[in-house]
Amino acid sequence: MENTQGNTHPDLRGLSLMVVDDDHNNLRTLGHVFQHLGASVTGWGSLRQARLSLRFHGQDAIVSNFRLKDGTGLDLLPDYQARCPEGSFYLTGDSRFFNVDPVDSLKQGIRGYFKKPVDPIELANRLVADLASKTPAEGLAKQLAPYLILQDPVMAEALAELPSFAVTSEPVLIQGETGTGKELVAKALHGLGSHAEGPFVAVNCGAIPENLLEAELFGYEKGAFTGANRMHKGYFEQAHQGTLFLDEIGEMPPSAQISLLRILEEGKLQRLGAEGQVRVNIRVVAATHRSLEELVEARQFRSDLFYRLNVLPLFLPPLRERPADIALLAERFLADSLRDRNWQSPIPCLSIEAKTFLQYHGWSGNVRELRNVMARLAVRLTEDMREIPPKLLRSVLRSPSALPSPFASGQEGGIYIPKGTTLTDAEWLLIDAALQQSAYNRSQAARLLGIGERTLRRKLNES
Numbered sequence: 001m002e003n004t005q006g007n008t009h010p011d012l013r014g015l016s017l018m019v020v021d022d023d024h025n026n027l028r029t030l031g032h033v034f035q036h037l038g039a040s041v042t043g044w045g046s047l048r049q050a051r052l053s054l055r056f057h058g059q060d061a062i063v064s065n066f067r068l069k070d071g072t073g074l075d076l077l078p079d080y081q082a083r084c085p086e087g088s089f090y091l092t093g094d095s096r097f098f099n100v101d102p103v104d105s106l107k108q109g110i111r112g113y114f115k116k117p118v119d120p121i122e123l124a125n126r127l128v129a130d131l132a133s134k135t136p137a138e139g140l141a142k143q144l145a146p147y148l149i150l151q152d153p154v155m156a157e158a159l160a161e162l163p164s165f166a167v168t169s170e171p172v173l174i175q176g177e178t179g180t181g182k183e184l185v186a187k188a189l190h191g192l193g194s195h196a197e198g199p200f201v202a203v204n205c206g207a208i209p210e211n212l213l214e215a216e217l218f219g220y221e222k223g224a225f226t227g228a229n230r231m232h233k234g235y236f237e238q239a240h241q242g243t244l245f246l247d248e249i250g251e252m253p254p255s256a257q258i259s260l261l262r263i264l265e266e267g268k269l270q271r272l273g274a275e276g277q278v279r280v281n282i283r284v285v286a287a288t289h290r291s292l293e294e295l296v297e298a299r300q301f302r303s304d305l306f307y308r309l310n311v312l313p314l315f316l317p318p319l320r321e322r323p324a325d326i327a328l329l330a331e332r333f334l335a336d337s338l339r340d341r342n343w344q345s346p347i348p349c350l351s352i353e354a355k356t357f358l359q360y361h362g363w364s365g366n367v368r369e370l371r372n373v374m375a376r377l378a379v380r381l382t383e384d385m386r387e388i389p390p391k392l393l394r395s396v397l398r399s400p401s402a403l404p405s406p407f408a409s410g411q412e413g414g415i416y417i418p419k420g421t422t423l424t425d426a427e428w429l430l431i432d433a434a435l436q437q438s439a440y441n442r443s444q445a446a447r448l449l450g451i452g453e454r455t456l457r458r459k460l461n462e463s
């Protein structure tokens, strides 16, 4: 990364980092510098918050102050090692805590100590040196940049085989929750493959009425049925020499499943009402947000078709499992929305607190939900704003949808509690959400939680 003087700064792109310090100024300074150098940064002021956050997101590295108001940075190490055995852990603090044998510390899992005041660039250089081999995402991200944005190693791992899948003509089955980017991945497979010069035809199998689906997919001859006044080429023929993207394949009715299987096996199709068959050369990419295995078990999807489609599988992780992508996507979507609104000033950046807040949200609608949130945020910004405070984000996540969104009332602004969360931790998530929602006003937070302020104070002191 080069600055305006042509000096090279350490490049932290692709890395997810957690900074833990109860001194807000230190937290902000380190967070800002690391963010500026391209890392995805989460910042926490207490051991408790850091521990809780680790339950949701792994991190490539943690930089924690030794002394924390509710313990020491070292208390975080066992949780971190359990969550991220490959991660790197650094301590900052007063030199008197560092009277330790470096070999012993390394054995314990501490990669380094930094005496305060910490030089953020020195620390960043150290991170680059230690974590250099952890950014394989970069090459893939560059290759896929014309199609989609990616930085998080979890997403990079999920898509690692995409380029090699693209150059074959076997079917690809993409599975992932709604809004995770399945259609973009299908376009990338098309664009990087041997059918790139041909058409990309996308069909949502769940959106076409069942009685029309076969006519739409396979086409029909003139007079095949009442109203068939002329010959019509179906989506398969339209995609000839290109890619046919069958979205929501799990919704395909059984009769169409049989025809699809035949086409995949023979490379030929028969229009409705036709005598002969037409040869088609297409690359089929199918996608589903439902588990096809479960549909097969429930006998709603043919197992022979499942095996024929599932030759090259790709699983897209939900957004909440790839935290390093969240802030990057958010800033890109915000910039796009502001440009659409003819924004003249520099694009405001997200504060470290705002990024942390985004990482904490459940994102049940995945990237689509994030894009909608950023579009809503863009409408509320004023040209004099340079940095987006978390308060504004919170109000956007909570507000009724200004744009059409399937996640308007129920899910947005909610919190994500993964399976296996203990009751105590779930209570903490609720308390934390209430504190954030009330801008850390304890009496307001207590009211939101339906408890007395004294009870809330007691619970906070127990942390």
Ligand SMILES: Nc1ncnc2c1ncn2[C@@H]1O[C@H](COP(=O)(O)OP(=O)(O)OP(=O)(O)O)[C@@H](O)[C@H]1O
Residues within 6 Å of the ligand: 147, 148, 149, 150, 176, 177, 178, 179, 180, 181, 182, 183, 184, 185, 247, 288, 289, 329, 367, 368, 371
């Ligand atoms: N990695 C990404 N980079 C940039 N934009 C993305 C990314 N992933 C998703 N999007 C955007 O999010 C929205 C949803 O993506 P897409 O339609 O590909 O998801 P999907 O998984 O196919 O959703 P569904 O299951 O609802 O069909 C689109 O606007 C898409 O451009």
